[in-house]
Amino acid sequence: MDFVLSKEHEMLRKMYREFAETEVKPLAEEIDEEERFPMETVEKMAKLGMMGIYFPQQYGGAGADVLAYAMAVEELAKVCGTTAVIVSAHTSLCCAPIFEHGTEEQKMKYLPKLCKGEWIGAFGLTEPGAGTDAQGQQTTAVLDEAGENWILNGSKCFITNGNVANVFVVIAVTGKTTDKKGRPMKEISAFIVEGTDPGFSQGKHEKKMGIRGSSTCDLIFEDCVIPKDRLLGKKGEGFKIAMKTLDGGRIGIASQALGLGEGAVEEAIKYTKERVQFGKRISQFQNTQFQLADMHTKMQAAQFLVYSAALKKMEHAKNPKVSYSMDAAMAKLFAAEAASDVTRRAVQLFGGYGYTREYPVERMMRDAKITEIYEGTSEVQRMVIASNLGVK
Amino acid sequence: MKIIVCVKQVPDTSGKVAVNPDGTLDRASMLTIINPDDKNAIEAALKLKDETGCRVTAVTMGPPPAEGMLRELIAMGCDDAVLISGREFGGSDTFATSQIIAAGINAIGLEEDDIVFCGRQAIDGDTAQVGPQIAEKLDIPQISYAADIKVEGKKVTVKRMLEDGYMTVETQTPCLITCIKELNEPRYMSVAGIVGAYSKPMDVMDYPRLKDDPLIEVDTIGLAGSPTNILTSFTPPQKGAGMMLEGADKATCEQLAGILVKKHII
Numbered sequence: 001m002d003f004v005l006s007k008e009h010e011m012l013r014k015m016y017r018e019f020a021e022t023e024v025k026p027l028a029e030e031i032d033e034e035e036r037f038p039m040e041t042v043e044k045m046a047k048l049g050m051m052g053i054y055f056p057q058q059y060g061g062a063g064a065d066v067l068a069y070a071m072a073v074e075e076l077a078k079v080c081g082t083t084a085v086i087v088s089a090h091t092s093l094c095c096a097p098i099f100e101h102g103t104e105e106q107k108m109k110y111l112p113k114l115c116k117g118e119w120i121g122a123f124g125l126t127e128p129g130a131g132t133d134a135q136g137q138q139t140t141a142v143l144d145e146a147g148e149n150w151i152l153n154g155s156k157c158f159i160t161n162g163n164v165a166n167v168f169v170v171i172a173v174t175g176k177t178t179d180k181k182g183r184p185m186k187e188i189s190a191f192i193v194e195g196t197d198p199g200f201s202q203g204k205h206e207k208k209m210g211i212r213g214s215s216t217c218d219l220i221f222e223d224c225v226i227p228k229d230r231l232l233g234k235k236g237e238g239f240k241i242a243m244k245t246l247d248g249g250r251i252g253i254a255s256q257a258l259g260l261g262e263g264a265v266e267e268a269i270k271y272t273k274e275r276v277q278f279g280k281r282i283s284q285f286q287n288t289q290f291q292l293a294d295m296h297t298k299m300q301a302a303q304f305l306v307y308s309a310a311l312k313k314m315e316h317a318k319n320p321k322v323s324y325s326m327d328a329a330m331a332k333l334f335a336a337e338a339a340s341d342v343t344r345r346a347v348q349l350f351g352g353y354g355y356t357r358e359y360p361v362e363r364m365m366r367d368a369k370i371t372e373i374y375e376g377t378s379e380v381q382r383m384v385i386a387s388n389l390g391v392k
Numbered sequence: 393m394k395i396i397v398c399v400k401q402v403p404d405t406s407g408k409v410a411v412n413p414d415g416t417l418d419r420a421s422m423l424t425i426i427n428p429d430d431k432n433a434i435e436a437a438l439k440l441k442d443e444t445g446c447r448v449t450a451v452t453m454g455p456p457p458a459e460g461m462l463r464e465l466i467a468m469g470c471d472d473a474v475l476i477s478g479r480e481f482g483g484s485d486t487f488a489t490s491q492i493i494a495a496g497i498n499a500i501g502l503e504e505d506d507i508v509f510c511g512r513q514a515i516d517g518d519t520a521q522v523g524p525q526i527a528e529k530l531d532i533p534q535i536s537y538a539a540d541i542k543v544e545g546k547k548v549t550v551k552r553m554l555e556d557g558y559m560t561v562e563t564q565t566p567c568l569i570t571c572i573k574e575l576n577e578p579r580y581m582s583v584a585g586i587v588g589a590y591s592k593p594m595d596v597m598d599y600p601r602l603k604d605d606p607l608i609e610v611d612t613i614g615l616a617g618s619p620t621n622i623l624t625s626f627t628p629p630q631k632g633a634g635m636m637l638e639g640a641d642k643a644t645c646e647q648l649a650g651i652l653v654k655k656h657i658i
Contacts, residue, residue, distance in 0.1 A: 007460075008586055011467060015581040049583035062583035072583075 044115020
């Protein structure tokens with residue numbers, strides 16, 4: 001058991017922090033206000049290796065580890081929830097499934113460009129009728145008569161990075177099968193779709209409550225033709241791949257929630273030490289002190305859960321028998337709920353000013369809410385945890 | 393071609409400044425940073441590395457914890473680093489420091505097409521003396537206050553920024569250039585750079601390693617070899633807060649004149 005970060009991780013934190021403070025923070029308000037995707041930041045992050053942090057250098061990655069990735073998302077989220085989720089969705093939902101399930105050819109074709117940030121990645125699982133119930137997939141993929149191409153039809157919704165991505169990992173129904181008990185169920189497979197594939201298009205930008213600079217849109221497949229070698233993993237493994245991808249994605253979102261909460265605590269400490277009421281700095285009032293003590297404690301607990309989940313995923317890479325599914329679910333559940341609570345309390349400490357867009361805490365509060373919803377709602381996390389506990 | 397960049401770890405003056413009872417800086421209790429101008433020197437060297445593939449070595453003189461700074465410079469892109477460290481070197485002023493660093497550069501080996509980069513000056517002492525003194529002791533040409541550097545073979549062309557204009561100077565390698573912040577925007581460390589930072593070579597040069605260099609004598613290094621004597625140091629009294637008057641009307645002018653008369657300035 002060791003709670004001390006390595007020298008490399010400390011140095012990474014310093015670099016992420018400097019980058020976030022200098023390059024990301026000054027844009028956070030503007031991209032939220034204008035609902036603008038910060039492509040210039042993505043280009044800068046790409047140069048520093050932040051678009052492929054934990055993938056091996058042979059695939060264009062930076063060769064760091066999952067903890068280093070979680071810390072990057074955390075530090076970005078401290079100042080900008082949007083920028084954090086761009087990295088998280090790209091890394092966990094697109095690079096990771098290709099790295100973990102792709103053939104050597106697929107890895108060599110996609111990962112170097114993704115890790116270098118030349119391409120942005122996204123993941124398409126959610127559909128209008130299949131959110132939490134991922135088995136409710138309607139999008140189909142059928143092999144053409146010649147057996148050379150897959151033809152995709154259907155649509156996906158709420159796809160993070162959707163309008164800007166070049167590569168998409170897409171989940172679709174490829175036939176019928178039966179479960180362990182012999183009951184009929186859909187056979188689901190995963191595919192790699194490129195933005196330039198015929199029959200593929202992106203829908204309109206979704207207007208959101210928070211993470212407003214992040215691109216969210218529908219993906220539309222109208223007789224979308226992709227070569228047969230774009231099948232990711234084996235036919236019928238799609239559901240397993242999707243669930244595993246979400247397990248990893250939850251570490252990213254948990255890190256985003258962690259950063260948002262920590263960022264709000266930092267802002268609240270700074271503000272309450274300046275704001276004077278009744279002739280005293282409001283930090284001198286015990287309510288403020290107790291609030292901040294609780295807020296910080298919550299975020300510290302969240303950090304332990306998030307880092308522990310990241311370490312478990314690293315352990316899983318060495319020994320696949322080690323599962324990190326419950327750890328990721330607990331980290332996301334706790335960090336997301338903590339972030340929502342802490343950012344809301346930060347707004348309260350700021351009072352009227354906190355409710356205005358002049359200060360960043362209202363943005364943090366709006367950004368935090370989504371972490372309780374995407375990549376599995378908090379309710380889904382509880383289902384995952386309960387199921388891992390064997391509670392049926 | 394290789395570039396040797398001399399850097400210094402300095403107290404972070406943007407944070408808490410701690411002073412010992414005797415008036416000297418309490419360096420141990422202050423956070424440290426890489427001297428800002430030295431970062432520009434590193435960037436200038438790394439740009440040349442990007443263009444030519446030359447080797448970049450960072451050199452510092454300081455206590456063992458200065459290794460952390462050198463590892464950060466490796467994470468930015470330096471190929472290796474040299475830490476000159478020894479009790480015998482402690483207390484050195486700019487004369488003694490440049491004596492020791494020049495000996496360190498001799499130990500690394502300065503070849504025909506090599507360049508030494510330094511920052512213009514350190515934010516703790518603000519002397520701007522170490523770079524030029526190193527050049528003198530190595531007996532190589534020096535160009536200070538570089539705002540632009542071009543290297544073509546052995547020809548080095550530098551635009552110097554002076555108070556009232558620019559001066560373009562040409563010289564030959566090996567030479568020493570001191571860099572100013574206008575020269576470039578230092579890059580960040582990269583993730584891959586950090587991952588490999590602790591596996592790159594770092595040489596520690598102590599007194600026994602350098603003692604045979606003719607520059608190193610008992611009376612040229614450390615406190616004993618430092619001609620500078622600090623008579624006294626003190627914290628200057630804080631200036632009172634200024635007063636802002638706004639307006640371009642007669643009343644404001646009269647108010648201003650009144651204040652100046654009261655203070656016997658006019």
